[in-house]
Amino acid sequence: MSKAVFYHAGCPICVDAEQVVLRYLDESKLNTEIVHLGTARNRIEEAESAGVQSVPALVIDGNVYHINYGASLEDVKKG
Amino acid sequence: MSKAVFYHAGCPICVDAEQVVLRYLDESKLNTEIVHLGTARNRIEEAESAGVQSVPALVIDGNVYHINYGASLEDVKKG
Numbered sequence: 625m626s627k628a629v630f631y632h633a634g635c636p637i638c639v640d641a642e643q644v645v646l647r648y649l650d651e652s653k654l655n656t657e658i659v660h661l662g663t664a665r666n667r668i669e670e671a672e673s674a675g676v677q678s679v680p681a682l683v684i685d686g687n688v689y690h691i692n693y694g695a696s697l698e699d700v701k702k703g
Numbered sequence: 704m705s706k707a708v709f710y711h712a713g714c715p716i717c718v719d720a721e722q723v724v725l726r727y728l729d730e731s732k733l734n735t736e737i738v739h740l741g742t743a744r745n746r747i748e749e750a751e752s753a754g755v756q757s758v759p760a761l762v763i764d765g766n767v768y769h770i771n772y773g774a775s776l777e778d779v780k781k782g
Contacts, residue, residue: 626727628727640766641768644763644766644768647732648705648707648728648729648732648733648763649727649728649729650727650728650729650730651729653726653727654727684723684727687719687723688771689720689723689770689771690770690771690772691768691769691770692767692768692769693769
């Protein structure tokens with residue numbers, strides 16, 4: 625099964641995108657993890673290494689999909 | 704069932720995002736249509752009305768999710 629990680633920071637755009645990820649991604653094909661970078665700050669480096677530049681972002685098998693635009697990772701770091 | 708429309712213009716970023724849409728969206732919950740605005744130019748106005756500003760973009764039940772960034776609709780119009 626493929627692995628998906630949804631990175632967000634709790635912003636309204638993030639929460640909206642999270643609903644789509646949780647509702648419509650096929651659970652039989654994807655093992656999805658939700659990571660709130662505002663609270664799990666020790667995962668910020670991992671997100672950066674994966675190529676995440678802003679949140680919300682969905683990483684599937686190493687490919688990064690930025691969805692709309694909530695906040696840059698630089699802003700999340702300041703947060 | 705919810706309705707999803709994936710708008711793209713054939714660019715590499717669009718094609719990549721299309722694979723995710725086709726592979727991982729849950730077909731039991733979403734009726735997904737793929738629209739290539741480069742060829743179906745009569746759908747550009749519809750996309751704009753839905754709030755699409757760039758492609759690739761996924762519209763689910765009226766909510767627009769821009770995925771990464773391939774091309775602006777203005778560029779698609781020139782295309």
